Amino acid sequence: MSDKKAQTRERILSAATSALLKRGPVDPSVGEVMSAAGLTVGGFYAHFESKDALMLEAFRELLSKRRVGLKMFDPQMSFAERRALAAQFYLSRKHRDTEDDGCPIPSSLSEVAHLPEGFREALEEHVELMVASLAGRPEEIDAVLSDMALMIGGLALARALGKGDLSDRVLRAAKKAVI
Template identity: 65%
Template sequence: MSDKKAQTRERILQAAASAMLQGGPQEPGVADVMGAAGLTVGGFYAHFASKDALMLEVFEQLLRKRRELMAQVDRTLPGVERRALAAGFYLSRKHRDSTRSGCPLPSSLGALPQLPDAYQTILAEHLELMSAEMSENPEEADKALADLVLMVGGLALARALGPCDLSDRVLRAAKSAVI
């Protein structure tokens, strides 16, 4: 792939990621994504077979970035401390209010049952990998999974409420339940 084509593809992926974070994988049309990338619709199919192919790649990419961030946490810390650190970031105002980066799950979960099965496969893999990363041993993995569920639900509710006192309380409550 040429350097210019790779750069163009990356612009499309970034525009699609931003759209997914704001409205989920079904929301943006190809024209919306291409317009946000500063490109015309005609060039889309030189990079992706379909909108589903694009959004599926973006979904996987955004979840992988979440795991890469978690992998930066000191592995010598006990699992409960790694989860507390993750909750501190994940359930923050900054993460709630971010429209350019973050976790795609709060904006995507409701749409997943209507999308191709590959989305559920990627989600299941992500949850398994994250719960393993956030636990010290297989016995603790279910507690880590429960904490992940709590964090995603807390962030989804906080984002739905928008920046307000109740939203801040939701973030604090979910964070305190993880710790």
Template identity: 70%
Template structure:
């Protein structure tokens, strides 16, 4: 793929990622994504076979970026301490209030059952890789999954509530449960 085409593809993926984080993979239209990338809809199929293919690639890329961020947490710390650090960031006001950056899961999970199976397969792979990354032992794996469920659910509730005292309480309560 030539450089210009690769750069255009990355612009489209960046626009799709931003839309996916804020509104999930099903709602944004091809026209909206292409417009946000500064392109016309006519050029879309030179880069992607379908909207689902674009959104799946954006979803998978975003999940990989999240794992890369988590890999930056000092792995010499005990697993429990790493999860507490992760929760402190993940369940923060800053992460809650971001419009086009952050975790795509809160905006996407409700839609995955209506999308091609590949989306659920990408989520399952992400969860398995996260468990492998964060669990100190096989016995620790279910605790990691529980913490992840609590963090994603807590963030989804806090984002749905918007900035405010109850939303802040949800974030604090979820953080305090991760130990």
């Protein structure tokens, strides 16, 4: 792939990533994504097979970025310290308000079951990798799964409420429940 074609593909993927975070993988149209990338719809199929293929790649990329963030955990941290650090980051205003680098799960979760199987596979792989990274021992797995469910739900509700006092309270309450 030429450098120019690779750069154009990255622009499209970046626009799709932003749209996915805001509105999930179903709602944004190809035209909207291409317009946000500064391109015309006509060039889309030179880079992606379908809208689903584009959104799946954006979904996978965002999930991968979330896992890279786990490298901040020192292997010597206790389980309680890992849980607290994960909650402090995930349930923060900064993470709630980001427009291009947040977790795509809250905006995508209700749609995953209705999308091509690749979305469910990507989500399942992500959950398994997160559990493996956060649970140091088998008996910690259920706590990690519970934390993930609480944090994803808390972030989804806080994002839906927008910036404001109630949204901030949801973040604090969810964080308190984990920590």
